Amino acid sequence: MTDTTESDTQHTAWCDPAECATAPPGWHQSTSRSVTGHDPEGIHPGATVHAVQLGTGDDSHPYIDMTIHTEPGDGTDTEDQAYTVLLIPERALTLGHLLTTAARAAMRQQAG
Ligand SMILES: [Zn+2]
Numbered sequence: 001m002t003d004t005t006e007s008d009t010q011h012t013a014w015c016d017p018a019e020c021a022t023a024p025p026g027w028h029q030s031t032s033r034s035v036t037g038h039d040p041e042g043i044h045p046g047a048t049v050h051a052v053q054l055g056t057g058d059d060s061h062p063y064i065d066m067t068i069h070t071e072p073g074d075g076t077d078t079e080d081q082a083y084t085v086l087l088i089p090e091r092a093l094t095l096g097h098l099l100t101t102a103a104r105a106a107m108r109q110q111a112g
Contacts, residue, residue, distance in 0.1 A: 012053050012062070019050065028053040045070045052086070064092035 011020060016031040023029040030051040046069045053062045063086040070081045087095065 012051075014051055015053075023052065026054075026056050042071055051089075062089055063087060064089060066092070 011017065012028045014030045015028040019029040019031055020027075032048050032050040034049075035047045048067045048069065050065050051062060052065050053060050055061060065084060065086055067082050067084040070083075
């Protein structure tokens with residue numbers, strides 16, 4: 001009989017044991033990081049990001065889980081919404097670069 005205690009689990013280097021414990025069996029999950037902050041109008045979406053690994057052994061794949069959280073902004077929306085996408089790590093890096101480049105350009109123009 002196979003013993004499947006926690007000590008047998010091979011976690012990824014980035015795995016957060018507390019978060020991993022809430023993931024489905026066989027999955028791994030990193031610490032969640034969120035973009036929130038000053039939003040007096042209550043209309044700017046937030047985002048939560050964490051890494052996950054789905055599957056086991058040679059059939060496992062890492063993804064970046066990004067969830068966008070929106071809030072009612074103009075009176076027509078009545079509920080908060082959450083939209084989740086799973087990105088392969090390479091695509092997440094490219095998206096991060098695009099966001100950084102666009103934000104820097106917009107902030108430069110705003111300052112000038
Ligand atoms: Zn884990």
